[in-house]
Amino acid sequence: MLMVVNPGMALLVGTLGMVAAAGVFWPKKGLLALLSKGRLNTQRVLLEDALKFLFDCEYKNIPCYLNSIAGSLHISADNATRLLDRLRTMGLIHLQEDTFRLTDAGRSYALRIIRVHRIWERYLADETGIGEMDWHGQADFKEHQMTLEDADQLAAQMGNPVFDPHGDPIPSSQGELPAYTGQPLSALEEGAIARIVHIEDEPATIYAQIVALGLYPGMQVYVMDKTEDRIQFAANGEECVLTPFFATNITVKKLPAREPIQKKPDLLSSLKIGESAAVKGISPTCRGQQRRRLMDLGMVPGTIITAAFRSASGDPVAYQLLGTTIAIRKSQADHIFIERSEEKL
Amino acid sequence: MEQQQNNNSENILSLANTLRWDLGVDLHDAVIESIYEDASRIARKTVQSTGEKATYNFERKIDQLVTSRWLGFPIMFLLLALVFWITVAGANVPSGMLASLLLDTVHPALKGFAANIGLPWWLSGVLIDGAYLSMAWVIAVMLPPMAIFFPLFTLLEDLGYLPRVAFNMDSLFRKAGAHGKQALSMSMGFGCNAAGVIATRVIDSPRERLIAIITNNFSLCNGRWPTQILIATIFIGGAVPSYWAGLVSAGAVVGIAVLGIGFSLAVSWGLSRSVLKGEASTFSLELPPYRPPRILQTLYTSLIDRTIFVLWRAIVFAIPAGVVIWLVANIHIGGESLAEHFIDWTNPVALLFGLNGVIILAYIIAIPANEIVIPTILMLTVVSAGMAGVGHGAGVMFELDSISATENILRAGGWTLLTGVNLMLFSLLHNPCSTTIYTIYKETNSVKWTLVSTFLPIVLGLVICFFVTQLWMLLA
Numbered sequence: 141m142l143m144v145v146n147p148g149m150a151l152l153v154g155t156l157g158m159v160a161a162a163g164v165f166w167p168k169k170g171l172l173a174l175l176s177k178g179r180l181n182t183q184r185v186l187l188e189d190a191l192k193f194l195f196d197c198e199y200k201n202i203p204c205y206l207n208s209i210a211g212s213l214h215i216s217a218d219n220a221t222r223l224l225d226r227l228r229t230m231g232l233i234h235l236q237e238d239t240f241r242l243t244d245a246g247r248s249y250a251l252r253i254i255r256v257h258r259i260w261e262r263y264l265a266d267e268t269g270i271g272e273m274d275w276h277g278q279a280d281f282k283e284h285q286m287t288l289e290d291a292d293q294l295a296a297q298m299g300n301p302v303f304d305p306h307g308d309p310i311p312s313s314q315g316e317l318p319a320y321t322g323q324p325l326s327a328l329e330e331g332a333i334a335r336i337v338h339i340e341d342e343p344a345t346i347y348a349q350i351v352a353l354g355l356y357p358g359m360q361v362y363v364m365d366k367t368e369d370r371i372q373f374a375a376n377g378e379e380c381v382l383t384p385f386f387a388t389n390i391t392v393k394k395l396p397a398r399e400p401i402q403k404k405p406d407l408l409s410s411l412k413i414g415e416s417a418a419v420k421g422i423s424p425t426c427r428g429q430q431r432r433r434l435m436d437l438g439m440v441p442g443t444i445i446t447a448a449f450r451s452a453s454g455d456p457v458a459y460q461l462l463g464t465t466i467a468i469r470k471s472q473a474d475h476i477f478i479e480r481s482e483e484k485l
Numbered sequence: 486m487e488q489q490q491n492n493n494s495e496n497i498l499s500l501a502n503t504l505r506w507d508l509g510v511d512l513h514d515a516v517i518e519s520i521y522e523d524a525s526r527i528a529r530k531t532v533q534s535t536g537e538k539a540t541y542n543f544e545r546k547i548d549q550l551v552t553s554r555w556l557g558f559p560i561m562f563l564l565l566a567l568v569f570w571i572t573v574a575g576a577n578v579p580s581g582m583l584a585s586l587l588l589d590t591v592h593p594a595l596k597g598f599a600a601n602i603g604l605p606w607w608l609s610g611v612l613i614d615g616a617y618l619s620m621a622w623v624i625a626v627m628l629p630p631m632a633i634f635f636p637l638f639t640l641l642e643d644l645g646y647l648p649r650v651a652f653n654m655d656s657l658f659r660k661a662g663a664h665g666k667q668a669l670s671m672s673m674g675f676g677c678n679a680a681g682v683i684a685t686r687v688i689d690s691p692r693e694r695l696i697a698i699i700t701n702n703f704s705l706c707n708g709r710w711p712t713q714i715l716i717a718t719i720f721i722g723g724a725v726p727s728y729w730a731g732l733v734s735a736g737a738v739v740g741i742a743v744l745g746i747g748f749s750l751a752v753s754w755g756l757s758r759s760v761l762k763g764e765a766s767t768f769s770l771e772l773p774p775y776r777p778p779r780i781l782q783t784l785y786t787s788l789i790d791r792t793i794f795v796l797w798r799a800i801v802f803a804i805p806a807g808v809v810i811w812l813v814a815n816i817h818i819g820g821e822s823l824a825e826h827f828i829d830w831t832n833p834v835a836l837l838f839g840l841n842g843v844i845i846l847a848y849i850i851a852i853p854a855n856e857i858v859i860p861t862i863l864m865l866t867v868v869s870a871g872m873a874g875v876g877h878g879a880g881v882m883f884e885l886d887s888i889s890a891t892e893n894i895l896r897a898g899g900w901t902l903l904t905g906v907n908l909m910l911f912s913l914l915h916n917p918c919s920t921t922i923y924t925i926y927k928e929t930n931s932v933k934w935t936l937v938s939t940f941l942p943i944v945l946g947l948v949i950c951f952f953v954t955q956l957w958m959l960l961a
Contacts, residue, residue: 147958452557
């Protein structure tokens with residue numbers, strides 16, 4: 141028997157089939173991805189998000205009103221009232237004057253969620269290749285699913301980290317957290333030197349812009365100029381401009397003025413073939429396995445490194461260090477700081 | 486007393502935690518730095534180096550030559566082509582000798598012996614025509630090319646040249662989201678995909694290694710080249726004037742191999758941007774100094790570690806598959822064999838993809854090795870078309886010396902130029918052989934990635950064959 145199929149028809153059906161399959165399996169936007177997202181218990185998620193927000197307010201000594209809660213959770217004021225009533229009957233919060241305060245039970249609940257969130261962010265940053273723009277969103281999802289025991293186990297595997305990749309301390313399993321010491325970048329005076337200790341990852345649009353400027357926790361900043369509507373500062377020798385509103389998302393710790401101002405360091409990728417220099421450090425934006433690998437190879441401050449030869453296609457470049465020849469890509473060499481010395485090495 | 490001690494240790498732990506916050510974010514860096522500092526201080530005091538400058542300069546000269554902008558790639562292509570040529574040319578003779586020994590001498594002898602001691606026909610069929618023949622076939626076609634290819638490849642590796650290939654090829658693979666060393670596992674895949682999968686061990690970044698494993702099957706392995714050459718000669722060479730036939734069919738085979746490389750890069754690109762996006766990724770490539778190869782040791786390790794290892798796995802799978810191949814052609818239900826039932830049942834669907842039921846069945850039961858696909862196809866075609874006097878009976882795989890005799894069987898089985906083209910495509914884009922699948926499982930330790938590497942190429946192959954067939958029919 142020979143089945144006769146009109147080829148035009150078959151092509152049409154085949155193409156439609158492909159489109160349908162794409163619709164189901166497409167990452168993030170496909171039917172399967174949406175279904176798995178929809179399974180989350182939304183009521184509990186709201187409740188936990190509210191506790192987290194209240195804790196954050198307390199931690200930073202900001203008064204917390206009904207409207208700010210509704211705004212941060214993207215729900216109406218009515219829904220927020222109902223949610224807070226529920227939290228109160230559960231004994232997790234109480235009203236003090238006209239602001240909401242966490243009870244001890246509520247605080248420890250919130251700390252548990254925050255611990256899972258920050259441990260997961262640390263995990264994403266160190267052990268996976270997921271980009272920094274996605275950490276917060278994925279951790280927001282994971283914090284409601286992962287048990288504290290699983291998070292503890294994960295933390296133990298990573299050597300019990302104490303900071304998340306944004307520079308926030310991770311609450312210990314006993315629920316301890318160091319006192320909040322930073323101030324917003326916008327509060328610095330002209331001429332002040334400070335170190336970035338934290339970059340707020342919410343809202344995502346502002347975070348994206350801060351990341352695009354190449355700012356990261358641990359960076360030294362020097363405020364050059366400050367007016368009503370803009371703050372101009374140098375970060376590792378690079379000039380940046382932000383509006384004061386954006387600058388509130390960056391938390392800094394003031395440094396004594398006598399600490400030397402860092403110059404913008406040379407990058408390993410700028411080394412010409414045959415040239416030598418001393419490694420000065422690896423940029424903190426290079427993390428996790430990538431960073432460990434580079435350090436294991438000997439890219440630590442003080443190591444003398446020589447650009448040996450270039451691949452036939454121009455990238456990667458082979459470097460000579462500690463008696464071996466190692467090739468790395470330009471995108472990695474851009475993360476390694478070097479210091480050329482005047483005298484011949 | 487004990488209570489107090491407990492309290493004390495808890496206090497100490499909690500104090501330690503608090504202090505870690507004060508240490509800041511770069512504690513780990515500080516530890517590694519201090520280790521290196523101590524090590525280099527000790528080395529400065531105790532280690533002296535003399536007279537290594539000359540060899541060093543000589544090595545740099547070689548490096549500058551093999552990685553130079555103009556000569557780097559030609560040298561690489563020449564060397565790799567030489568390795569493949571030696572393999573193909575050198576394997577012909579021992580393969581023929583093994584085949585005449587195992588298939589043409591031992592097989593009839595075994596059959597005669599079985600008849601003498603009065604073994605029932607079905608038992609001698611299952612054991613000798615099924616299990617033995619399948620095993621012998623795999624040995625005859627796999628052993629010689631592997632025994633030549635792997636030592637040659639290992640020699641290049643030992644010499645220090647292969648890391649330079651990865652170094653030169655990295656920028657191409659980087660654009661596909663992969664690692665330069667994938668060039669090596671890919672080249673190894675042209676010899677054998679199972680060995681190629683094992684070769685991905687040199688890739689130390691988890692994501693790039695998975696990519697290299699999943700896409701290794703797109704390297705047209707040694708077992709598929711003969712299929713490609715045979716079908717191209719019959720159908721593609723046969724469709725053009727005879728003075729062009731050789732060139733065009735050779736071009737078609739090379740085209741399929743290049744298409745495989747293209748798929749390998751395209752799928753790498755797709756994987757690194759979709760399902761594997763979140764896997765950790767690092768890059769570093771050590772370029773070891775050049776060394777004179779240790780020929781004997783290389784021969785020994787490549788024979789034991791690679792050839793025998795892969796061959797053994799293939800044999801383990803070939804024996805049960807041989808039994809299955811014999812059984813499907815010999816168990817009859819309602820007057821027809823299982824094979825005929827399956828072929829009749831899949832034919833209408835297979836025709837949509839420009840294939841036929843015989844091809845589908847052959848690719849399922851000849852899963853242990855791509856080498857036995859063509860013998861299985863020939864046997865099944867003869868069985869299902871009910872040709873008398875061709876081959877050696879139901880369930881006995883065979884191959885013919887003459888290409889035109891093979892062509893006659895296939896054309897009698899209803900094959901056209903379109904079937905030939907689709908078989909060539911499907912031979913490139915179908916599941917890896919069971920040896921490779923098992924090796925993938927062993928290497929990844931994950932059922933998920935094994936399933937992905939198995940079914941991704943089949944789905945891709947069916948989609949491509951479907952569109953090629955329907956467009957062909959629309960235009961023809």
